[in-house]
Amino acid sequence: MSIYTHFPFCTNLCAYCDFYKEPYARDRAARLFKAIGYEAEMVFSVLGHEPIDVASIYIGGGTPSLLDPQLLEDWVRSVGSYTHFLPDYEFSIEVNPESLTSEFAQRSFGAGVNRIIIGAQSFLVKSLKLLNRKQTTKDIYRAFYRARSAGYENIAADLIFGLPAQTMKSLKADIERLIDLEPAHISFYELTVEEGTRLAEQVASGEIKLPTEEKSAEMYGFGAHLLIDRKYRRYEVSSFARDGRRSRHNYAYWTGAPYIGLGPSAHGYINNVRYGNTADIDRYIETVEAGYLPIAFAEDLNDDQRLMETVMLSLRTNEGLDQQKLVNRFGDTAGRVIDNPIVKQYIKSGHIIDDSGFLRLTDSGFLLADKIILDLIA
Numbered sequence: 001m002s003i004y005t006h007f008p009f010c011t012n013l014c015a016y017c018d019f020y021k022e023p024y025a026r027d028r029a030a031r032l033f034k035a036i037g038y039e040a041e042m043v044f045s046v047l048g049h050e051p052i053d054v055a056s057i058y059i060g061g062g063t064p065s066l067l068d069p070q071l072l073e074d075w076v077r078s079v080g081s082y083t084h085f086l087p088d089y090e091f092s093i094e095v096n097p098e099s100l101t102s103e104f105a106q107r108s109f110g111a112g113v114n115r116i117i118i119g120a121q122s123f124l125v126k127s128l129k130l131l132n133r134k135q136t137t138k139d140i141y142r143a144f145y146r147a148r149s150a151g152y153e154n155i156a157a158d159l160i161f162g163l164p165a166q167t168m169k170s171l172k173a174d175i176e177r178l179i180d181l182e183p184a185h186i187s188f189y190e191l192t193v194e195e196g197t198r199l200a201e202q203v204a205s206g207e208i209k210l211p212t213e214e215k216s217a218e219m220y221g222f223g224a225h226l227l228i229d230r231k232y233r234r235y236e237v238s239s240f241a242r243d244g245r246r247s248r249h250n251y252a253y254w255t256g257a258p259y260i261g262l263g264p265s266a267h268g269y270i271n272n273v274r275y276g277n278t279a280d281i282d283r284y285i286e287t288v289e290a291g292y293l294p295i296a297f298a299e300d301l302n303d304d305q306r307l308m309e310t311v312m313l314s315l316r317t318n319e320g321l322d323q324q325k326l327v328n329r330f331g332d333t334a335g336r337v338i339d340n341p342i343v344k345q346y347i348k349s350g351h352i353i354d355d356s357g358f359l360r361l362t363d364s365g366f367l368l369a370d371k372i373i374l375d376l377i378a
């Protein structure tokens with residue numbers, strides 16, 4: 001089992017972000033995190049009396065590095081009393097460079113967190129400022145230093161491409177600077193304009209100009225090759241890892257493994273049921289403190305939905321889609337994908353290969369991953 005926990009507080013709100021969060025307030029954050037602990041207890045007792053084997057935990061946000069370390073330690077102890085962490089468990093936490101203190105790095109590591117994800121995003125601080133991201137280059141270096149000094153060996157970092165005013169030259173510099181810091185894992189992803197965000201308004205009004213789609217595709221291809229050249233193995237469209245340090249937690253999502261979602265707006269997937277918690281901190285706290293699960297929706301996935309989800313998730317990985325496994329699991333319905341003329345077209349155009357029974361995106365396929373997947377599941 002995997003566990004995702006959402007900590008929805010940030011000190012400033014980045015213009016491009018559509019994650020559920022609100023401005024950080026210490027007491028409110030403390031009350032919420034305690035409520036997340038109660039939610040965990042309720043979920044574990046619904047799932048049974050035996051301790052649950054936990055393969056991975058992921059605390060995301062928001063900005064989990066704003067959490068009071070004492071609350072984190074208490075939470076880990078509480079979760080630990082209902083679960084059994086597998087010997088090679090992965091416990092990740094997201095941190096922002098400007099808010100990672102030495103104390104947080106040391107105490108989170110001491111509490112059992114063994115993978116830290118630094119939201120480096122870019123060294124082009126001017127571009128980030130346009131997006132209201134408050135960090136300096138020095139913050140990024142200091143965050144790596146603090147994480148390493150605390151004992152973290154498994155350090156991951158996020159890097160964005162397609163930023164305003166970004167050029168191929170500055171992208172190359174960004175990637176090289178990050179590689180010099182030797183993270184074990186890099187998530188290399190495109191800045192996207194999400195509806196309802198400040199960035200969407202800035203782009204619509206012309207205040208911010210982003211690279212064209214073609215330029216972004218070129219940036220992805222260039223960046224991916226540079227990372228691969230420097231010994232980062234691409235194991236998913238946006239994920240590159242050295243020394244086998246791929247994210248076990250994300251891998252669980254991509255392979256359809258069950259996971260619990262805790263906290264406001266968190267999603268979970270258990271026994272073919274996908275569910276989501278309320279995206280409202282007040283309602284979340286009230287519901288949990290009253291002794292109820294804060295679930296806003298639950299959907300029993302039918303075979304069709306599970307088939308589409310399997311195709312969508314596995315094609316994003318470098319392992320690709322195991323056609324035999326798909327047939328074993330979904331029977332004749334799998335033919336809708338495998339025998340789909342669109343697959344044949346993409347094989348012909350060199351975007352997909354059929355490699356010993358696995359359908360995989362090629363290099364040019366990875367550039368168009370979203371479009372190809374949408375075409376296949378349409």
Ligand code: SF4
Pocket residue numbers: 009010012013014017018019021061062063096
């Ligand atoms: S710090 Fe992260 S979660 Fe918070 S607003 Fe920025 S991008 Fe969103």
